[in-house]
Amino acid sequence: MAIKTKSRQKKFDTRIDFTPMVDMNMLLITFFMLCTTMIKSQTLQIALPTNEKVEKEQQNKVKQSEAVTIIIDGKIDEKTGLSNPEDGMLFYYDGMPETDKLAQGESNMKQIEFGAKTGGAYPAIREILQERNKEVVLKIADLKKEWKEMKFSKNEEVNDSIYQEKAKKIRNDSTLKRPVVIIKATPNASYAHVVSVLDEMQINNISRYQIDRINEVDSAMMIMVQAKNLKK
Amino acid sequence: MGKVKIKKKETRIDMTAMSDVTVLLLTFFMLTSTFLQKEPVTVITPPSVSEEKVPDSNLLSVLVSPEGKVFLEVLGSKDSTMKSETVRADLLKNMVAEYKKSHPSANLAFTNKEMETFSKLNAFGVPITKMKEWLNLEPDQRDKFLESEQNPGIPINMNEDPNNPNEFQMWVRAAYNSVNPELQESMVKGRGIAIKADQTTPYSVVNVVMDNLQTMKMNKFTLMTALKTEEE
Known part of the structure; x- marks a missing residue:
């Protein structure tokens, strides 16, 4: 009998119950999972022109035939003072603003609605930009095809870097x-409006863009265009 | 007898394997985690297709609340050569020097203990004249004051005169001239300054910050965004 009990005790000793340990570990894992940021924020790099006047004059020499001006307008909630990213308007014109017939409500400015509600990211503005940047977009599309077929290199990383270059x-x-x-x-x-328009520059492979301040001519044109569209 | 024995074995599950797995997971999370830093305002950054990650070292981030309050966060280098603490302590010292240039009569001196407190803070954003008082508060009171409505944030205004900087510009200048040459380098390259603003923030608010940086000829910087997958 005595021997029997001894062996039994030994058997109990070798086995440790891990359940509390697992419980504690699970708790710790939950804690770490909730406290960590797995997804890091992305960044969008931009370069603004300097505030100096000399450079401003140089900028204005941008070939008028190539210039497209996009004006972003939003709506501010009166209660919160915040701007709703889903409610916005875009205005654009090519080249210089045409103001000779502004009093009659005619100008080269056009108004489009933000595509946030339709689901797509600005289908309207993308079309316009792609049309203007056709040559580059087509070439990039060809390049992308080659990249997908891994034509530059069998190695994925090398393939990527050659494509990027x-x-x-x-x-x-x-x-x-x-x-x-x-x-x-x-x-x-x-802010979301501005970032998404900047985004469109990346999507449509536009290398030359700048952020500028709105001036009186632009605002006057906007008011006229809006009034005209309301009448319709 | 035999029947009973089998039943007894079944009721007990071996938790060792489970424990192994949880410990592994725990180690993984502990090693990969970077803790969510406490920020005075919660912002939801706008989505963008940009895939560039936010650098986790040598970074001056400008946190802009929707009401236009500005907070700053400074990060040192990745390795221990230029710890965030060292850079922050130096930043405060530089800031005092910078502030005294335009306010020679200002009585502004920080004790070593206050410096140490400052170097451990992730985000700050109080007028420099209130800094001493703020640093001497209890930690929870400090956070509360930072988030409260009485706190105006770092004073900022539309200022296009680089010779007469506002406090925000002084802080940026102080960070630029800090002991950490890597921070200066990445600020020049445009990777060192990141603007973090909520997507509903009116553009006019963000514009003030951008304009201030432009005035200081720091016209290259990044905007923090969240990842958006592009639908094709």
Whole structure:
């Protein structure tokens, strides 16, 4: 009998119950999972022109035939003072603003609605930009096909870097017809609006764009265009 | 007898394997985690297709609340050569020097203990004249004050005169001249300054910050965005 009990005790000793340990570990894992940021924020790099006047004059020499001005307008909620990213308007014109017939409500400015509600990211503005940047977009599309077929290299990383380099060359190729996009935003536009328009520049491979301040001519044109569209 | 024995074995599950797995997971999370830093305002950054990640070192981030309050966060280098603490302590010292240039009579001196407190803070955003008082508060009171409505944030205004900087510009200048040469380098390259604003923030608010940086000829910077997958 005595021997029997001894052996039994030994058997109990070798086995440790891990359940509390697992419980504690699970708790710790939950804690770490909730406290960590797995997804890091992305960044969008932009370069603004300097505030100096000399450079401003140089900028204005942008070839008028290539320039596209986009004006972003939003709506500010009176209660919160915030701008709703889903409620916005875009205005655009090519080249210089035509103001001779502004009093009659005629100008070269056009108004389009933000595509946020339709689901797509600005189908309207994308079409316009792609049309203006056709040569680059087509070339990049060809390049992308080659990239997908891994034509540059069998190695995925090498393939990627060669593609990136070639794409950059095309974007900055001065022999192609490339637009210069001038982005302006009214104070009512939301930050999200501006970022998504900047995004469109990336999507449509536009290498030359700048953010500028809105001026009186632009606002006058906006008011006229809006009034005209309301009458319709 | 035999029947009973089998039943007894079944009721007990071996938790060792489970424990192994949880410990592994725990180690993974502990090693990969970077803790969510407490920020005075919660912002939801707008989505963008940009895939560039936010650098986790040598970064001056400008946190803009929807009401236009500005907070700053400074990060040192990745390795221990220039710890965030060292950079922050130096930043405060530089800031005092910078502030005294335009306010020679200002009585502004920080004790070592206050410096140490400052170097451990992730985000700050109080007028420099209130800094001493703020640093001497209890930690939870400090957070509360930072988030409260009485706190105006770092004073900022539309200022296009680089010789007469506002407090925000002084802070940026102080960060630029800090002991950390890597921070200066990445600020020049445009990777060192990141603007973090909520997507509903009116553009006019963000514009003030951008304009201030432009005035200081720091016209290259990044905008923090969240990842958006592009639908094709």
